[in-house]
Structure formats: structure tokens, C-alpha cells
Amino acid sequence: MSEQIDIEYFGKLDLRIGVVKEAERIEGTKLLKLVVDIGSEYRQIISGIADYYEPSSLVNKRVVVITNLRTKRIRGYESQGMILAAGCKDDEEKGIRPQLLTTDNDVQPGTRIC
Numbered sequence: 001m002s003e004q005i006d007i008e009y010f011g012k013l014d015l016r017i018g019v020v021k022e023a024e025r026i027e028g029t030k031l032l033k034l035v036v037d038i039g040s041e042y043r044q045i046i047s048g049i050a051d052y053y054e055p056s057s058l059v060n061k062r063v064v065v066i067t068n069l070r071t072k073r074i075r076g077y078e079s080q081g082m083i084l085a086a087g088c089k090d091d092e093e094k095g096i097r098p099q100l101l102t103t104d105n106d107v108q109p110g111t112r113i114c
């Protein structure tokens with residue numbers, strides 16, 4: 001288990017529902033470039049899930065996004081958030097395939113997770 005945090009620390013994370021509007025593979029990498037509607041704006045998010053998801057299967061999928069991460073350049077592309085998945089790199093050795101966190105209903109883009 002990781003180090004414990006308090007509720008105030010957790011409250012600093014801005015988790016929201018996003019809807020994937022566009023998805024494409026970044027050639028020569030294990031990355032996908034996603035355009036995600038988070039309600040108030042569209043964000044470009046670079047994600048290392050190209051080995052697990054076809055880009056077309058992600059369009060219109062509702063995902064959980066951390067929206068208040070600092071922007072980061074990944075292989076020359078700007079990433080403006082992170083989509084969340086169950087299963088991490090360490091879990092791949094155990095045969096666990098990453099699964100995107102999604103909703104089972106049509107939750108509006110930008111809805112805050114609390």
C-alpha cells in the first residue's frame with residue numbers, strides 16, 4: 001500500500017468526467033493522443049494505452065480525468081491531464097490489462113468526482 005494521505009490532500013485532486021471526442025495513435029510509440037471534452041473545454045491528453053485500446057473504440061467513451069495536473073510534454077506532444085485506469089505497469093507482469101475507469105450512465109462531461 002502507498003503512504004496514507006488526509007482528506008484535504010485528496011481534495012486537491014480535480015477529478016472529472018470527460019468524453020473522448022478524438023483518438024489517434026502516435027506513430028512509433030505506445031501512446032494515444034486523445035481529445036477529451038471535460039465540460040468547460042476540450043483537452044489534449046497523451047496516454048500510454050495504445051497496446052490495449054484501438055483509438056476508434058474510445059470515441060464517445062466517458063472516462064475519469066485528473067484535470068489539474070501540470071501540463072507535460074510527452075514525445076513532443078502537450079498533455080493537459082491524465083485519464084485513470086485500473087491496472088498499472090507493475091500489474092502487466094501479472095497479466096492484468098489496464099482498464100479505463102468509466103461510468104455506467106450518461107454522466108455529463110465536466111461532472112466533478114467527489
